[in-house]
Amino acid sequence: MDYQSYVPMLKAMADPNRLKIIDLLSCGTLCACDILTHFEFSQPTLSHHMKVLQQAGIVTAQKVGKWQHYTLKPEFVTAFLQDTKQLLANDADCICHDGGCSNCQDQAPRKDVITK
Amino acid sequence: MDYQSYVPMLKAMADPNRLKIIDLLSCGTLCACDILTHFEFSQPTLSHHMKVLQQAGIVTAQKVGKWQHYTLKPEFVTAFLQDTKQLLANDADCICHDGGCSNCQDQAPRKDVITK
DNA sequence: TAGACATATAGATAAATGTCTATCTGTTAG
DNA sequence: CTAACAGATAGACATTTATCTATATGTCTA
Numbered sequence: 440m441d442y443q444s445y446v447p448m449l450k451a452m453a454d455p456n457r458l459k460i461i462d463l464l465s466c467g468t469l470c471a472c473d474i475l476t477h478f479e480f481s482q483p484t485l486s487h488h489m490k491v492l493q494q495a496g497i498v499t500a501q502k503v504g505k506w507q508h509y510t511l512k513p514e515f516v517t518a519f520l521q522d523t524k525q526l527l528a529n530d531a532d533c534i535c536h537d538g539g540c541s542n543c544q545d546q547a548p549r550k551d552v553i554t555k
Numbered sequence: 556m557d558y559q560s561y562v563p564m565l566k567a568m569a570d571p572n573r574l575k576i577i578d579l580l581s582c583g584t585l586c587a588c589d590i591l592t593h594f595e596f597s598q599p600t601l602s603h604h605m606k607v608l609q610q611a612g613i614v615t616a617q618k619v620g621k622w623q624h625y626t627l628k629p630e631f632v633t634a635f636l637q638d639t640k641q642l643l644a645n646d647a648d649c650i651c652h653d654g655g656c657s658n659c660q661d662q663a664p665r666k667d668v669i670t671k
Numbered sequence: 672t673a674g675a676c677a678t679a680t681a682g683a684t685a686a687a688t689g690t691c692t693a694t695c696t697g698t699t700a701g
Numbered sequence: 702c703t704a705a706c707a708g709a710t711a712g713a714c715a716t717t718t719a720t721c722t723a724t725a726t727g728t729c730t731a
Contacts, residue, residue, distance in 0.1 A: 442571055449569035454689080455562050458642070466645050471708065473657055484690055486709055491688095505698050505707045516643045523639055526574070527632045529582050541589055570719080587678065600720055602679055607718095621677045621728050 444496065445522040448515065451495035456480065457488050461511065464498065470506040560612060561638040564631065567611035572596065573604050577613065577627065586622040 452458055475485050492498040497515045501508045568574055591601050608614040613631045617624045
């Protein structure tokens with residue numbers, strides 16, 4: 440699979456505060472000052488987190504007057520879900536097509552629990 | 556949503572080498588030495604990564620003779636996918652039920668792109 | 672039982688990261 | 702034009718983390 444875009448997304452999401460920001464934005468666009476009211480940290484820290492989220496391709500920013508409006512990118516939502524399914528599914532594109540464990544009696548492949 | 560188990564999973568996945576290990580295990584059980592052949596880093600480094608993956612609830616280990624057999628936890632696969640969908644869906648459980656951006660002309664909620 | 676093999680642990684180190692304070696830029700209102 | 706406000710940038714600092722080497726533990730085999 441293509442880790443090139445998935446890993447930066449995971450890195451950006453792997454912070455509880457940024458995950459909460461994504462959760463907030465999952466309902467719609469918010470400006471920085473509105474996001475900030477949900478946290479204890481400082482304004483520069485929020486600015487840093489928003490930059491990380493933008494660079495990971497998770498969020499877009501649009502300046503409207505004094506305010507920065509942040510929006511969850513629909514491409515991120517679809518790409519992240521698709522990459523996750525591809526990673527966790529035991530499918531044909533799997534990296535380990537060359538064989539299972541050399542020391543396992545049970546060579547049966549993993550049962551796929553993903554419902555598509 | 557419940558970040559308590561989701562964040563550690565994301566943290567553990569947000570390393571390209573560990574993500575590749577998950578990808579390898581998505582097809583079935585592998586022992587440590589087999590996993591190691593896919594990487595350039597040292598054996599203690601692999602041991603460290605496997606510990607991280609276990610502590611995040613992603614992988615289980617079973618000692619069989621000299622070998623450690625590592626398996627992707629089915630509970631992880633289902634929980635991670637479910638948490639991801641819940642995070643990215645604009646649903647009723649959303650954290651931001653209390654309203655949208657105070658400075659947006661467009662107060663329309665985000666269009667949900669997730670197909671369930 | 673001794674040695675080879677698989678893996679884990681200990682400890683060190685360099686790099687990345689989340690946070691802060693101070694300050695700067697840009698925009699609006701009076 | 703000036704002051705207030707929203708947000709970004711710079712730089713410092715403490716913590717976390719990915720990696721290494723060296724060594725310990727556990728298991729099998731000859």
